[in-house]
Amino acid sequence: FTLRDIESGATVGGTVTRLPGGFHFKPAAALTRGATYEANLAPGITSSQGAKLNNQAIKWRFTVIGDLEVANVEPPTSASQVLTDTARISVRFNHPVVAFTTLDDQKSLPQPIQITPALAGTGRWLDTSTYVFAPQNGLLPSTDYTVRVAAGLRDQTGGTLRGEYSWQFSTITPDVYGSTPLDGEQFAAPDEPLEIYFNQPVDLGSLRGALALVGANGASVPGTLSQGGTKPNLRTDYDENGVPTRSYDGVIVRFTPNAPLARGGRYTLTVDPGVRSAAGSGTLANSYRARFDVAPLPRLTETQPSAGETAASLSDPLSLTFSAPMDWDSVERNLTITPAPSDIYTSTGRVAYSAYFAPKPDTDYTITIGGAARDAWGVPLGQDYTLSFHTAPPTPALALVGTGQRIGAYNAYVNARVLIQHVGTPVVGYALYRLEPGDVARMLTDYEFWDKFQPGSGALVQQADISLPGDRNTSRLDTLDLGRLDAGLFYLVVDAGSGLVDRQVMAVSPYAITVKRSANQTFVWAVDMATGKPVANLLLVGATYNYDTRQPEPFELGATDADGVVQRDTPTADASTPFFLWTQSADRFAFSTSIWGEGVNPWDFGLPADYGNSPVVGTLYTDRPIYRPEQNVYIRGALRLDQRRLSYSLPSDQQQADLTIGDPEGNTIYSTTLTLSEFGSFNTSLALARGAKLGIYSMNVVVSDRNAQAQSAPLGSFYGSFSVAEYRKPAFEVNVTAAKPDVVQGETLDMQ
Structure with a gap:
């Protein structure tokens, strides 16, 4: 085994000690910090049993830890325009300098930096390698600071900062x-x-x-x-999102x-x-x-309407623009409008004043601003300003009253009188045409058919021009008397020229018809409007509207009995589909439609309505309406089966109820098959996650029949909801003050 310094090539002396399964090399002297060495095992090393371990040399390299150095500083070196409210001056070393310690022992640790000019503040080790100094009163503006770390600072590995480290930064200069x-x-x-x-x-x-x-x-x-x-x-800085x-x-x-x-x-x-x-x-x-x-001297520079205007708008405000900001209270005190409006609302801008009122049409107005009106610095206008203009006549308008649903009902026993609301239309022409029930059904449900409908000339019953009385500038209600009309359906058009047209379907009948229906039954009651008595033997035709074919689909309802009633099953797939009925005999004409249901629908009286005629009735609720994440939602409910005979029954063993809960984004977060009690009730709970989405959660219970093959056939469903929010319960503090500091037992103590 040999170890050599890569840079110098010198071999490191030392001793080798054999260990079980290996060896230990101890250099004769400490290795050089920061130096890279190569270790070499020559080929032919054998085990204690004589086995050859390597046929080739085994080499590897390593680098000895270096000396202590400064790795990072803030503010950065040579930084300029550093803000005076900078909260920290810090230095981070490449090695741990101090050991982990408590906050109380921070005073015994080295304080490595020196700042020139000196700053009052406190320093502490943020971790074992990072020292932070917090200026007590911020930095001085327009100042060059130097921060020094003295040489000789030792780290936890025994390394030393070989030379002094310093850096400079400067704070903001005047701007x-x-x-x-x-x-x-x-x-x-x-x-x-x-x-x-x-x-x-x-x-x-x-x-x-x-x-x-x-x-x-x-x-x-x-x-x-x-x-x-x-x-x-x-001044404010913003991020890329404008925050x-x-x-x-x-x-x-x-x-x-x-x-x-x-x-x-x-x-x-x-x-x-x-x-x-x-x-x-x-x-x-x-x-x-x-x-x-600088603001010029005050004067009136612009008005709307302009002086001498002959057809001033009836909807725009009176606008006065001045050359300078004004004392608006003084302007209002010196403003006169003739004729005076009954109600007026005002608004002001920097140099603009607006007065909102309903001007009379086709009327001369005079606006006077007195010379005593002052600007924002107390300088008066010095002279009166007078503005005169004439308002425009009202825009002509014509409308039949009560045409929101395109059809009106009229009594055949009296003259058919139609209300007309109009202004600026002294002469109005009208035309009255006969209609067929099938056309009326389409006119009331198909806007395109209604919009393009043109009656045939052979259907014309009467037409004429009438003079409407009254002031042409005042909106009025007048009556168009069409006389006694035969029972039937009519199409009325009124026309004042210049595109002022309105129209209406008229259902004229001596009978009042009441219709009540469900998904599969229709009940009709007919009463004579002259006598108030039931009408018997009235042959009726019903019709539903098919949106696919855009045609009504008629069927026979039958004849009313002695009580004026006819009731029968009807082939209606959806009870919300528009429904129409009329008589088969022209001499005993009657007409009605479900479109006339406004004001008499169940929800108009706060009652629930189920046009789908579901056999399931249920309720679903939670122990409170709003929760926070990580709270438990306790859910209860009960269900019954509607026998459609004004009675309800409990679910059987062959029926099951499945609950699903969806989050505000529509994701299903919980589903279970509910266990029903003998009373058809159930309960369960949901533990909200810490990261539960905020908003409204939906609950849906589906009731199904289970057959022998363990398959489910849905019968119906019912719904509920609850909210999740990061709300905080309201806290109240009540302070009371005693009328006197001391009392004797039994005395009354007054508090405020």
């Missing part, structure tokens, strides 16, 4: 964050100090020679400088002109390089410039 007035400001105050915002205190003496405020004529504005404290959160990461305060220096600035004047503020920091040697490297305009 201008901004100023008030802002660059580009149009309405600067004429009599307020200017403010310049620096990133640190600066020397006012050096600033006096660098700051200038110059007017448009090139003349400098004299003034005085003074310190103004700090402006919090003047604020940190903010900076600004140090204020005020420049107060000796006299107010000229109204309407343009000024340029400059700060030249060379402004010195109040502490340290740093100076402002870049110049700063801001140009702004």
Whole structure:
């Protein structure tokens, strides 16, 4: 065996000691730190039993641990513009320098760094290799710092820092964050100090020679400088997602002109390089410039509507724009609108005032702003401003009242009178056409058919032009009297020209029809509207609408009995499908549809409705509505089978209930087959994970029949839900104060 230094080639002397299954080599002298060595086992080594172990040489290399070195520092070497609120100065070594210890023993450990200029603060070993110094009062601005680690520092392996290590960094030099007035400001105050915002205190003496405020004529504005404290959160940094990461305060220096600035004047503020920091040697490297305009004297510059407008909008606000920011209270005190509106709402911008009110159509208005209205600096307008305009007439409109569902019901015993809402339509033409029940069913369910429907000329019953009374500028309700119409279905169109058209299907009948239906039955009750008595022997046709063929599918319902009732099974796959019925005889016409169900549906009365006619009725609930992650959700429920005879039964042994729970993203997180009690009830629980998603969780119970082949046929289902949130229970603190400090037993103590 030999060991040699790779760099020098020298062989390392030492002794070899045989061990069971190997050997031990002890160098005669310590190996050189950081050096690389090669170990060599010559060929032909034999075991204690004489067996040859290797036919070729065995070689390997290793490097001895080096001396202690500095691996990393912060702030980085030669860093510039380091912030003064930097919280740590640290050095990390390549080897452990100190052993693990308690916080109380930190004082006995070496303090490896020296900072120039000196800083008050505390240092500690963050781990065995990292030392951190926390400045007590931050860093000084515009200052060059040097940090030294003295030579001779030893590590835990016996290594030594051979030479002194030092690095330098410098803190922020003066910089201008901004100023008030802002660059580009149009309405600067004429009599307020200017403010310049620096990133640190600066020397006012050096600033006096660098700051200038110059007017448009090139003349400098004299003034005085003074310190103004700090402006919090003047500047903010953001990450790539636009989220604020940190903010900076600004140090204020005020420049107060000796006299107010000229109204309407343009000024340029400059700060030249060379402004010195109040502490340290740093100076402002870049110049700063801001140009702004002083608010001009107040005057009214623009109005909406404009003066003399003859058709001012009825929906836009009255807008007044001034040359300068105004004292809006004084503007409102000096504003007159004639004729005066009954209700008015206002809003203001920097130089704009808006008044919202409902102007009268086709009316002369006069707006007066008194000369006493002042701007934000107390200067009055000095003269009255008068604005006159005329509002536009209202936009003509025409509508039949009650056409939201395209059809209306009318009594055949009296004149058919249709309400018309209109404005600006002195003459309206109308046309009335007969319709067939099948067409009406399509018109009420197929928008495209309704939109393009054109009645045949042979179906025309009557048409005429009528004059509508009243002021053309006022919306009115008037009646279109069509006279006594024969029972039947009609199509009414009203037309005022210029595209003002409305239409309606009219169902005229002497009978009132009530329809009630389920998934497989229909109940109809017919009553004469003149006598209120039931109508017997009324032959009825029912129809459902097929959305695939876009056609109604009629079937015979039968005739009403002596009570005016007909009830029969109906071939309806879905009870929510639109349903229609009408009479087969034209002389005893009646019409009804489920589309007229608005206001009389079960949910209008807070009642549940199951148009699927499920045989399963159940309820599912949890012990509370909201949970936190890692909590248990306790679930209970009960179910019954609906016998459809106003009675319910318990599930049998041949029925099972399966529960699934889904998270807010729709993923199934729990499923089980529930064990039903003799009362058809069940309970189970769910342990929420620590990382449970927040939101609403769905619970679904499916009840099935099990057959002899152990297969399940679903009967029905019911649902529930609960929420998961990182909520916190509300905490309340009540403080009470005794009326006196001491009491004797039995006395009453008043508390507040």
